[in-house]
Amino acid sequence: MTKPERAPASFSVEIDEQPSKRRAVFSQDVQNLGSWHVLSADDAAALSSHHRRKVDDDSLRLIDDLTNRPLDPLFSDARLTQQKPHSKFSIWFTRIIVFIICIAVGFVGSVFVRQLNTDPRKQVRASLISELQQQNTSLKKITTEVTDLHAKVVKQSDSMPDARPDSTLTQDEMTNGALAVKGPGIVFTLADPVASSAANGAGPRENSTNHIRVVTDSDLQGIVNLLWKAGAEAIAINGYRIGVSTSVRTAGQTILIGVNQVASPYKIEAIGNSKDLSQAMNSKAQPDLYRTLNAAGINPQVSRSYSLRLAAAEATNVTYAKRSK
Template structure:
């Protein structure tokens, strides 16, 4: 009985001791609280204690200041270099525009002077002596001689491609014959002169203002051998071969001992005058 009473007293004292000690509800969060309160490792604390209290040297401060000044100066230089080319480009464009404008004006003056010279040579009854070479260039006189006839024909039946001859096909042949040394050229009897144009208008091809149709006979007076070779070699030969394959048209040529061409029919030039100038002329 005595032993049991002693053990009972000891258990009671242990319970009282346990109840007397307060229990911290956040005891299980002590590790997390320690990390939040002191995030640095202990090694950092020792390094800070050994080196953190040392004041920065004067040389270090000067070095930092020099680096900062260099970075600032470099930023200013870079900004200036980025802004400078814009002004240079604008000035260059203005200079080029003024130069091109001057070139265009000079070319316009040349065109006008050449046009006046052509009018003087082409006008009939002028006091100037007739120049055979100039008459040949301006196509103002009839001409005859040996040469070749190049015939371009639309495809008659169905097949691949449109089958029609285009204005660029005729222009390619005419330019090749001129380059080969032709003295005179005509298309379906229409003499080719300095102002002649070959253009498509609807379903017809116009030579100057006269419509022509297939077959298109391009006649050229000159060295027949040179003229024939110009159509089968180089870029012209490749173009005509490809055109025949794509469109389905046919191209043929023959040498003629004597080809006759009429002179180009000249048209009168009409010039516009300002309304003010015409009124002043009428009032005077």
């Protein structure tokens, strides 16, 4: 009885028959693994079945596999497909390309994030503020020219030989604010709370989330009305005279006296009987006003002055009003 033939072991592939690309378990060529025997598939299967013992012991099967098939086909396939190492030029060229791509992606991403974090309302607001400042500057220049021309007209009228001062006209112009005046009176000063301007280094009206009570146009209007009621003959706020057509209002976040911007502290000058005005505007005469302002951290101050000078109010043109007989 001849000795049964043994199944041949797996042989390495020759150099001219090596695969041209890598193969993995999930590739389409995995089905060809195990086909590198010198015998045909049928003969190898017959010899393998003839050689393998019919045993039910798992340990004997493991020993048989380790003895006759020590090299795993997948490992052999991986070893047979090793590629040649890349050159240094290709490695560094790839690194440079990847580095440039990373810089480009980071730059584009930072620009995109910066655009997302940009608030377009700030640009619009800055543009409107710049336009308003230009308009106010132009209007102030024109108003100054009109006032100067009016003063020149009055001066020329007074210098005429037959000119006689009209006391009634002078009285009306001083009452309406058309002429600069001087005299005794009081100075009523109030300012926004100090804590209200600490947020982000901005004014209290520039932060919409700030709920601290500040001086408003309504406060200034109420104080001006109280001064008129107490007998004031001429009133100015931060140097801007209150005339017959001068308004005290809020435009956005700014208080305007006519068309002029004013900010805290607010200095209200009133010409009249300084004693009567001081008594009419103290805490005893106006307890509700002082209580409301003090509760918000606003502390008004009243001081008497024996000589105040108030400029003329801005002149306006009368177009539709006509003298009535």
